[in-house]
Amino acid sequence: xxxxxxxxxxxxxxxxxxxxxxxxxxxxxxxxxxxxxxxxxxxxxxxxxxxxxxxxxxxxxxxxxxxxxxxxxxxxxxxxxxxxxxxxxxxxxxxxxxxxxxxxxxxxxxxxxxxxxxxxxxxxxxxxxxxxxxxxxxxxxxxxxxxxxxxxxxxxxxxxxxxxxxxxxxxxxxxxxxxxxxxxxxxxxxxxxxxxxxxxxxxxxxxxxxxxxxxxxxxxxxxxxxxxxxxxxxxxxxxxxxxxxxxxxxxxxxxxxxxxxxxxxxxxxxxxxxxxxxxxxxxxxxxxxxxxxxxxxxxxxxxxxxxxxxxxxxxxxxxxxxxxx
Numbered sequence: 001x002x003x004x005x006x007x008x009x010x011x012x013x014x015x016x017x018x019x020x021x022x023x024x025x026x027x028x029x030x031x032x033x034x035x036x037x038x039x040x041x042x043x044x045x046x047x048x049x050x051x052x053x054x055x056x057x058x059x060x061x062x063x064x065x066x067x068x069x070x071x072x073x074x075x076x077x078x079x080x081x082x083x084x085x086x087x088x089x090x091x092x093x094x095x096x097x098x099x100x101x102x103x104x105x106x107x108x109x110x111x112x113x114x115x116x117x118x119x120x121x122x123x124x125x126x127x128x129x130x131x132x133x134x135x136x137x138x139x140x141x142x143x144x145x146x147x148x149x150x151x152x153x154x155x156x157x158x159x160x161x162x163x164x165x166x167x168x169x170x171x172x173x174x175x176x177x178x179x180x181x182x183x184x185x186x187x188x189x190x191x192x193x194x195x196x197x198x199x200x201x202x203x204x205x206x207x208x209x210x211x212x213x214x215x216x217x218x219x220x221x222x223x224x225x226x227x228x229x230x231x232x233x234x235x236x237x238x239x240x241x242x243x244x245x246x247x248x249x250x251x252x253x254x255x256x257x258x259x260x261x262x263x264x265x266x267x268x269x270x271x272x273x274x275x276x277x278x279x280x281x282x283x284x285x286x287x288x289x290x291x292x293x294x295x296x297x298x299x300x301x302x303x304x305x306x307x308x309x310x311x312x313x314x315x316x317x318x319x320x321x322x323x324x325x
Contacts, residue, residue, distance in 0.1 A: 018088035021067030039091035045128030080318035110136025124289030183207025256296030278316020
């Protein structure tokens with residue numbers, strides 16, 4: 001494993017504070033933490049509206065409660081931050097404009113967290129970073145051993161983006177081609193709109209990817225779709241990486257994103273679903289991406305939703321931890 005890069009609280013667009021006030025530590029001081037929050041303020045993979053570099057900062061700050069590292073869940077009573085020993089390692093020191101070097105730094109940082117035995121939860125950043133995030137986890141768990149459940153309006157399986165291999169429209173294809181996450185271990189939920197084209201969908205079927213459009217969700221019901229996703233992801237895999245593109249949620253509720261597509265999930269649906277995944281599956285890593293604060297609505301509703309998505313994933317993981325203890 002490469003030596004970890006230092007994280008930064010000094011980039012102009014990096015976050016200064018920690019998520020919910022959990023202890024702030026460096027990657028060299030993970031210790032016995034069970035979960036490590038990591039920011040990846042990277043948005044030079046966007047194809048339309050940039051601004052997701054400000055996502056990690058906005059997600060951390062979107063909270064009306066005290067920054068005391070204590071968040072007992074209303075329904076379960078479990079404080080996931082304490083139960084899971086959550087810490088925050090700050091933001092990866094990315095290099096603006098340097099796509100491949102920044103992705104390498106992100107992957108190395110995630111690998112460092114996973115190798116310590118902790119679960120990395122990465123705040124994005126555009127969806128390009130999932131290539132780095134899932135690769136970092138797979139370097140530890142083993143290529144081909146990790147399933148990936150992907151919530152998104154878009155499949156992100158493009159062959160290239162403006163002739164480039166790396167962009168927020170290509171990370172899932174790069175993961176499959178590298179072998180980090182084979183196609184038969186992918187489940188995608190929430191696809192809709194007018195991209196990708198039929199040729200790309202044919203490639204996805206050839207890779208044995210499992211995907212559900214919003215029409216599928218309307219016809220089958222979200223619970224049935226998630227039942228199948230859990231069964232598919234758990235079959236033969238050592239664990240799962242969960243990737244949530246905030247644009248899976250309808251832009252009426254989450255306008256702060258770079259490529260909005262009407263007709264998505266409701267906030268309630270995504271919150272309940274990610275909590276269930278944390279409870280029902282062995283989550284080896286997760287990310288929440290494409291939060292672009294410059295386009296957020298009054299009251300920073302998108303950032304607040306993203307903050308709660310992180311907390312709900314953590315609460316599901318804490319429920320699982322308590323049940324298995």
